[in-house]
Each structure stands twice: as C-alpha cells, then as structure tokens.
Amino acid sequence: MSLATREKESGVNGVSKLANSISDSVVITKRQIMQLTRVPEVLIFSTIQPVMFVLLFRYVFGGSIDTGQPGGYVQLLMPGIFVQTVAFTLAGTAVGLAADMQKGLIDRFRSLPIARSAVVFGRTLGDAALNIVVLLVMGIAGFIVGWRPSSGVVKVSLGFIFLFVFGYAMSWIGVLIGLSVREERVAQNLTFIAVFPLTFLSNAFAPTTGMPKVLQYFAEWNPVSTMVAGCRELFGLKNQFGATAGSFPSEHPLAMSIIYMILIMLIFIPLSIKKYNNTSK
C-alpha cells in the first residue's frame, strides 16, 4: 500500500493536513523524550548544573551580599537562576539540532512527507518538556536552601508559566543557530559564549549599579534582566537589583518581557522554519 493511495482513500483536506502536522510534531517530541529515557545522562546533567548553581551562589556569594530584604540573598537569587537556566534552553536546542544535522538525521526527515515545520516545532516542544522537569527540580532545591516565595499560589504559578514561555522563545533562537552551524561542537561553544555573558550582564546575581555606565544600560534593557525583575515581582519581592534609571524596562519589567518574548518568536519562528526548508548539508 503506497502512501499516496492511502491518503487518497482517506481524503486529505485542510483539517487532516493540520492534524497530520500536529501529529508529526508530536512524534518528533516523543522521540526526544524517548532519548531522555535511553540516555538518562542528558536529563541528569540538565538538572545537576542549575542545582549546582543554586548551591554555589547561595552559599558562596549569599553570605557577602546584603540585600536589605527579609529572607536574604536566596530570595533574589532564585529568580535569577531560574531565568539563567531557561535562557540556556537556547543552547540545548541548538546543540540537539546541530547534532541531528551533522549525523544526517535532518536530511532523512526532510526526505519524508511530513509538515515542513514539524521537526523544529517538535524539537522546541521537547526542549520545553525538559524545562518543566528542570524547573521543578530547581524549585525544590531552592526551597530546601531557604527560598520562600511570598506571593501566593496563583502568582507563583504565573511566574513559572512566565519562565516556561521565555525558555520556549529562547529555544527558537537555538533552532536557527543549530541549523546554521551544523556541527554539535560549534553549536556548543557558540551558544555558551552568547548566553553566558547575557545572563551575567544582568540583574540576575548582583546589583547592576556597580557596573560601568555602558554595561548598566545594557543590563537594564537585557531581556534576562526584565525577566528576572518580572519574576521577582511575581514571587512577591521588590526588585531592587538594578532598578536604576526609571526607564521603561526597569519600571515595567513584566510588560517588557512579554514584548521581548513575542518579538523573539515573531522573528525566529518564521526564520527557523525557512532555514529548515532550505537547509542542506
């Protein structure tokens, strides 16, 4: 039985086409989740690293930074580490796709009669699923070392949704990078060099007021900063780590973050799908 005749029999129309492309994405996502069960190291290392950061910052810097807020440094630190971790989704996506590209798996997928967007959507959904686990583990680790969000269940949940969506948006930047560099090692190095400074040139771990003026402006408009400030608000803290100039991002971090997320997705989703379609080794 050939595929063409089977589709003729079932009468392909717009609706079933959409259904097919959703089911294609789900198959790709499932593949990724299956990988995690076959190679559990990936899941273990994705969670160990952020937990390690929680412990290091909490106990190494926590003692020497006076926040002047109840609960101490760990309250300000946790939103910072959450945002840093989901920002690194970009790296995970890029490395995963570059590896698939390098091994020829993307070519195989592209030779199949599946939706042109299925592979990249499936990939980003898989990385988002991994983020749920990572955020959960980090939340528990934070709680153990004294993190106590004080804003109530609704706002805290909203904060996590916020983090989740930010991670998803960053993932799409990773798609474009992964498909462009085509090599696992290059993707690894490149994304690390890009994301690491981005997360540190922000209000995530220390007040921006101590930075040189130029960096202060950068940090103020950095999406990582607006995300961190937004999460601090949602977790019931006054964000004092860098509300410097009374600029729009400092005053309205939540709104600014939402604008960033929408912008990132509007730009990178179409670019990524286009890249996937035209990509060739």
Place this chain on the structure above:
Amino acid sequence: MQDMKAVSAENLVKTYDNGRVRALDGLSLDVDEGTVLGVLGPNGAGKTTTVRVLTTLLKPDSGSAKVAGIDVLKDPDEVRKIIGLSGQYAAVDETLTGWDNLIMFGRLYHLSNKQAQQRATELLEQFSLTERAKSPIRTYSGGMRRRLDLAASLVVKPKVLFLDEPTTGLDPRGRQDMWGVIDELVKGGVTLLLTTQYLEEADQLADEIAVIDHGKVIARGTSDSLKKQVGGERLEIIVENQHLSAAREIVAKVSSSALAVDEGMRRVSAPVTTGSKALIEAAKLLDDQGIHPLDIGLKRPSLDDVFLSLTGHVAEEEKIEDESGNKRKGKRGKRSE
C-alpha cells in the same frame, strides 16, 4: 503516462562558492521503471549532489527533474511520498533502538500505531535484525546500522529507492551482506538508483551504469556495453622484471593498439582483436626467446579499465577487492601510448 520514466533529470546544474565549484555541470540521466541504475564515479564527482536534488533535499541552480512523473522542484511534497532514501547522509537516531526508529518513521508516514508495529516487525525480520531490535543503534555493527537505515527507507514501500553509497565504509563481509539485501529488493521489483564508487558494486547490482565525473554523465550503458567501449579482450602477460621490455615488444607485435605497462605488477597488456590467435602467437614468441611468463591470458576489461579509459584518471586510490577476492591496488598502472 505509459512510457513514464521512474526518474528523469535534465541538465542539472549546481554550483557552490559563487560558481567556482560546479558540483553538477549539466547532468542528465533517467531510470526505467523496475530497473537499477548504478551511478558510478569517484569522490566529488557529483553523485551525492545528484541524489540530493532528486530526493528534494537540494534545489539545483537550473535544470529539471522528475520522479515517477512528478516534478521534483514544483511538487516536492508529492515526490517525498513515493521515494525512499538511505545511505551516506540519511541517518537514523543512534540513541534509540532499531525498533523505536522504525516505529518513529512509520508514524511519520502516518501509519497507525498498529500498522507501524506490524511493519517494523516485518522489516526487522527481513533484514535479520529481529534479535537486536531492542538495542540502541549505537551498539550495532556498521553493516547492521546500514541495514536498519535501509529498512527505515522502506517503511512505506517506495516507488523509487535511492541508495547513496550504501556500502561505503563497510568491511567486505558487511558489503556482501548489503549486496544480498539489495539484490533481494531488486528481485522484488523495486526501481533503484544507486550511487557507488566501487566498480564491482555497480557491475554486480545495476542493470545499467551511468559513469559520472565532474558533475556530468560521461558514459552510459550496460556493464557489457561499457566494457566494449574500452575495446574487447586484452592480452595480458606477466613476466619477471628482466623480461619486461622483451614482453613489451612481443605484445606490440601482436596488437596494433596502445599497450599498457604496469611495472609494479610486471604486467604488459594491450587490446587484441584476434582473440586466442593472438594469445597463441604471443606464447610462441615468448617461447622462442626462452621467456616463461608468470601468467598469460586473455582478459575482458573490468569496469576499472572502463573508468580509466573514460576519464583518463583512476577511480580511486584505496585498496579494493576484485571478484576473486584478492587484494590489489586500485588501477594505478602507467599508461604508455
């Protein structure tokens, strides 16, 4: 419709680096339904690029191509429904098991769960992989991995199958196994376009052979007709080193065509038209001079010879195996005109 070619490509051009590298330089070829075309050429000749264009992975700069009558450039989605691709650059997920992979590809071809499982079971059986079905592919041998890769391209029976260098990098045993598997498929009536840099692979598997070099088809025909192009039989004499020049003179007397001397192999050879008569004459001349050849005989040209005479350069430098299983170097003999 009746006379439809399974594959037809016309004047494909693909350049890289702003036209400096011409991967495809006006390549045209076609494959009849139910036949096997072997695309033969050295590394960098444009074999993989051809396959990538025909399987919708790469857009050519110009030219046109059809698979089963469907335009590859205008209707790539329809083409993808009827082709299978396996080889060098199409891969499977190595972290997953063979079973997981086949289910995944089955689902991507929109088989139901049950259909996908049934097909995976069949394919694993067909390719002798049932025992290792539940092991990750990274634990497979090279040959097993290729077989699974091939199986993945057959999840939904394709009208045209593309195999890009299916045995490159395999050990002789793996290659033999792969040939057996492909032979079975061909007997089952699949239309196949196969690229290879192994001359004997094309000889063994293909009905027709297209020899390509520098992005163009430079010869086309059955293995026999290509061999005839190079000339019919060759007289070949192998002698001790000190008799090489004497042997050379003798061969020159018997044959009127250009002769070839391979000093490393201590071999002199030339095309002859008179068959066994030339052989007897040469033997007699050798005997007259008291030379006892190490070997003397009439040889039909190998595809090796075909390639050399068509392109003027050797097909490959690495060690290959000839039909008798003897290791020898790829044809590197000096030609004297």
